[in-house]
Amino acid sequence: MNALVTGGGGFLGGAIVRRLVERGDRVASLARGRYTELEALGVEQHQGDVADAGAVMKATTGCDVVFHVAAKAGVWGPYAEYHRANVVGTENVFAACRAHGVSRLVYTSSPSVVFNGRDQEGVNESAPYPKHFEAHYPRTKALAERLVLAANRPALATVALRPHLIWGPGDNHLVPRILERGRAGKLRRVGRHNKLIDTTYIDNAADAHLLAADRLAPGSPVAGKAYFVSQGEPVPLWDMVKRILAAGGVAPVTRSVPVPVAYLAGWLCELVYGTMRWREEPPMTRFVAHELSTAHWFDISAARRDLGYEPRVSVEEGLARLAAWLGGAPYSNSTLTDSL
Numbered sequence: 001m002n003a004l005v006t007g008g009g010g011f012l013g014g015a016i017v018r019r020l021v022e023r024g025d026r027v028a029s030l031a032r033g034r035y036t037e038l039e040a041l042g043v044e045q046h047q048g049d050v051a052d053a054g055a056v057m058k059a060t061t062g063c064d065v066v067f068h069v070a071a072k073a074g075v076w077g078p079y080a081e082y083h084r085a086n087v088v089g090t091e092n093v094f095a096a097c098r099a100h101g102v103s104r105l106v107y108t109s110s111p112s113v114v115f116n117g118r119d120q121e122g123v124n125e126s127a128p129y130p131k132h133f134e135a136h137y138p139r140t141k142a143l144a145e146r147l148v149l150a151a152n153r154p155a156l157a158t159v160a161l162r163p164h165l166i167w168g169p170g171d172n173h174l175v176p177r178i179l180e181r182g183r184a185g186k187l188r189r190v191g192r193h194n195k196l197i198d199t200t201y202i203d204n205a206a207d208a209h210l211l212a213a214d215r216l217a218p219g220s221p222v223a224g225k226a227y228f229v230s231q232g233e234p235v236p237l238w239d240m241v242k243r244i245l246a247a248g249g250v251a252p253v254t255r256s257v258p259v260p261v262a263y264l265a266g267w268l269c270e271l272v273y274g275t276m277r278w279r280e281e282p283p284m285t286r287f288v289a290h291e292l293s294t295a296h297w298f299d300i301s302a303a304r305r306d307l308g309y310e311p312r313v314s315v316e317e318g319l320a321r322l323a324a325w326l327g328g329a330p331y332s333n334s335t336l337t338d339s340l
Helices: 013-024 036-040 055-060 081-099 138-149 174-183 203-214 237-247 259-276 286-291 301-307 314-326
Strands: 004-005 028-029 044-047 065-068 104-108 122-124 156-162 227-228 294-299
Touching: 004 013, 004 055, 013 028, 013 036, 013 203, 028 055, 028 122, 036 301, 055 081, 065 081, 065 203, 081 104, 104 138, 104 203, 138 156, 138 227, 156 203, 174 237, 174 314, 203 227, 203 301, 227 301, 237 314, 259 286
Parallel strands: 004 028, 004 065, 028 044, 065 104, 104 156, 122 294, 156 227
Antiparallel strands: none
16 A cells, blocks of 8 residues: 655654554655654655645655545634645545545544544534634634545545543653643642543554545445544543653642633633734643533544454553653663654
């Protein structure tokens, strides 16, 4: 299989690349930088931005399948930047797929596309998109997901995956943020309740993408659908944070703030940072306040049924691997490649 992975130098994109290379597929990557890890794997690297239609068109030449992973994540920044990366970039990807006759497109979406600010317990794919979004990331990811699913045609089969809170060795986003704030004493529990959440270990997230690609074909049960992906074992949010902190040798969170206070702080931060046009992320936003105070775990029975997905690395095993990686000690023979 000739595969293109957009964002192949990132955390999830890199894991997908390694899985493809391990099983003998020919892999190309489109990313804004060049990566020695990908060069060592023999990956053809195209340097460019997904918002650049010409770069996407060039990188897609000769591909059988595209894994569109690249996106602008985060909870702060100008809407135009999120729209350019997440919506325009996605439009460029499926335009290039059509131009080059690519028959399969696997899109990395997010459960946040259906987050409405309230508890989501056992939610399945029938959950609607909310009428209002509190952050540009979920809003633009929802727009892009809709475009991808609507683009499903006999000549181009599409599928969207919604992995929740991806973590593990090599994480350059979630785990480092938790550890950094924990070390600085800036972490606070939001609310008194320890709500259940879903997470996804990096290897499991990558596996789900390959399974989706292998089962994706025009007219297949997978085509034109979105799927939640997770560990399938919801855990209390602050227990998970505590264990990630422990894996990095950081003391647990002991202080908390009421939900209304956190939400008000988020609103004020957004007002001040927006007025002053500060680009750095505020210490709190309304979206984050709701995320940290609500349950969000999902029914992954559809992924199990249609994709054959089963999380092969448990939360326990994943935390052990994370602790070993953070401590600099190899946890297995595959530590180095798993953490690139």
